[in-house]
Amino acid sequence: MEQPNLKYIKELSGDDVEFEEKFISILKDEFPVEVATYRDHIDSKETNKAADIVHKLKHKFNILSMEEAYRFAVVFEEQLRSGKTEMDSDFNCTLGKIDDFLKTL
Numbered sequence: 103m104e105q106p107n108l109k110y111i112k113e114l115s116g117d118d119v120e121f122e123e124k125f126i127s128i129l130k131d132e133f134p135v136e137v138a139t140y141r142d143h144i145d146s147k148e149t150n151k152a153a154d155i156v157h158k159l160k161h162k163f164n165i166l167s168m169e170e171a172y173r174f175a176v177v178f179e180e181q182l183r184s185g186k187t188e189m190d191s192d193f194n195c196t197l198g199k200i201d202d203f204l205k206t207l
Contacts, residue, residue, distance in 0.1 A: 106166035106203040125165075130204050133162060137197050144190055153182035156193070162200070171196045 108126075115122040136155055143152035160175035174196070178189045 104168050104170050106163075106168055106200050108207075109167045110165055126207050129162060129165070130207065133159075133200065133204060136162075137201065140197075144187060147187075149182045149185050149187060152187075153179045156182060159197070163196070166200060166203070168196070168200075 108122075111122055111125050115125065136159055140152055140155040140159065143149070143155060156175055156179045160172050160179065163169075163171040163175055174189070174192065178193055181187075181189055
């Protein structure tokens with residue numbers, strides 16, 4: 103499975119280290135809050151609200167150069183809007199990888 107990386111952020115920032123650091127800081131601040139909110143909605147069986155959070159998170163997957171995870175999240179978002187949570191376990195694996203990665207930055 104693909105691993106998160108900073109390739110896109112580095113391309114976007116060019117040689118602007120301050121921009122890169124600010125971007126990473128925002129990711130590190132927002133990601134855990136969004137994951138916690140997602141899990142609360144899943145636990146409460148609020149699948150439409152969970153889908154809204156998946157919509158936000160999938161863009162972070164793109165930012166972290168995780169194209170497969172992005173495509174997975176697109177499908178999962180649709181599934182959640184239909185009330186289906188079967189893909190939650192695989193989605194949580196992706197979230198864990200990103201969480202571990204962000205902790206190394």
